[in-house]
Amino acid sequence: MPRVNSSADLGDAAAAARHAISNGVDGATERRGGRLGRFAAAPLLLAVSFAALAAGSIDAVSSKDAAGGMRAALSQGIDKAIAQLGAPNGFLNNPKYTIPLPSAMEKADRALRMIGMSGDADQLKVAMNHAAEMAVADAEPVFKQAARRMSVADARSILTGGETSATDYFRKATTEQLTARFKPIVARQTESLKLRTMYDQYAGKAAQVGLIASKDANLNDYVTARALDGLFGAIAEEERAIRKDPMGQASSLIRKVFSSL
Numbered sequence: 001m002p003r004v005n006s007s008a009d010l011g012d013a014a015a016a017a018r019h020a021i022s023n024g025v026d027g028a029t030e031r032r033g034g035r036l037g038r039f040a041a042a043p044l045l046l047a048v049s050f051a052a053l054a055a056g057s058i059d060a061v062s063s064k065d066a067a068g069g070m071r072a073a074l075s076q077g078i079d080k081a082i083a084q085l086g087a088p089n090g091f092l093n094n095p096k097y098t099i100p101l102p103s104a105m106e107k108a109d110r111a112l113r114m115i116g117m118s119g120d121a122d123q124l125k126v127a128m129n130h131a132a133e134m135a136v137a138d139a140e141p142v143f144k145q146a147a148r149r150m151s152v153a154d155a156r157s158i159l160t161g162g163e164t165s166a167t168d169y170f171r172k173a174t175t176e177q178l179t180a181r182f183k184p185i186v187a188r189q190t191e192s193l194k195l196r197t198m199y200d201q202y203a204g205k206a207a208q209v210g211l212i213a214s215k216d217a218n219l220n221d222y223v224t225a226r227a228l229d230g231l232f233g234a235i236a237e238e239e240r241a242i243r244k245d246p247m248g249q250a251s252s253l254i255r256k257v258f259s260s261l
Helices: 007-023 027-031 035-059 063-085 103-107 109-114 118-136 140-149 152-159 165-190 194-208 219-244 252-258
Strands: none
Touching: 063 118, 063 140, 063 152, 063 165, 063 219, 063 252, 118 165, 118 219, 140 165, 152 165, 165 219, 194 219, 219 252
């Protein structure tokens, strides 16, 4: 069924339904005095009525509530993601978000073990994931600032967007700041590791000849990017859950706003 996007659209559709009921929908209807046309057009009127209810429900939500509900949902998603991934072993204990060794180093893992550096590789993986959890734990101020900058128009657009539209909006709005905030934290966690220096040295050369992606040529850049992927992945999970079951949420404002969709 076509979506009614505005009161003007609704009025036009209703008028068309009334016209169809009055005049019939085809020549056969006219030959029978229009009675068949009225019955044939009745489903269209019902469809328009249901569309009116659907359009009216979201239109009935005030701009203030729409913005407040969106901020509450975002805050809930962000808080849960940070609590989950920013906790000790938050990345390591979650297979979905555990950061693996860079692909170039994964390929070299057997050789490292053969020359007695298996412990170094394992230590690096643990350090990478601990660095990610510490970085994520420091993300909240950036998100709060972005939420304050979100306009009412942004909130309404996000509200009626796709299942991860809020996550996508925040990823675009915060990635640059979060990257700048995460990198020093990651660097502090990996700076004393022997393999980090070795990786940067050899991966940098490999990237120059196209053997690995340039974005993976620096270990700290790699860990920072994977930490962001994990963080926004967890936020997106919560957003999907809210949209799927708005009435199951604790916040009355979230229930009111998202159940209107």
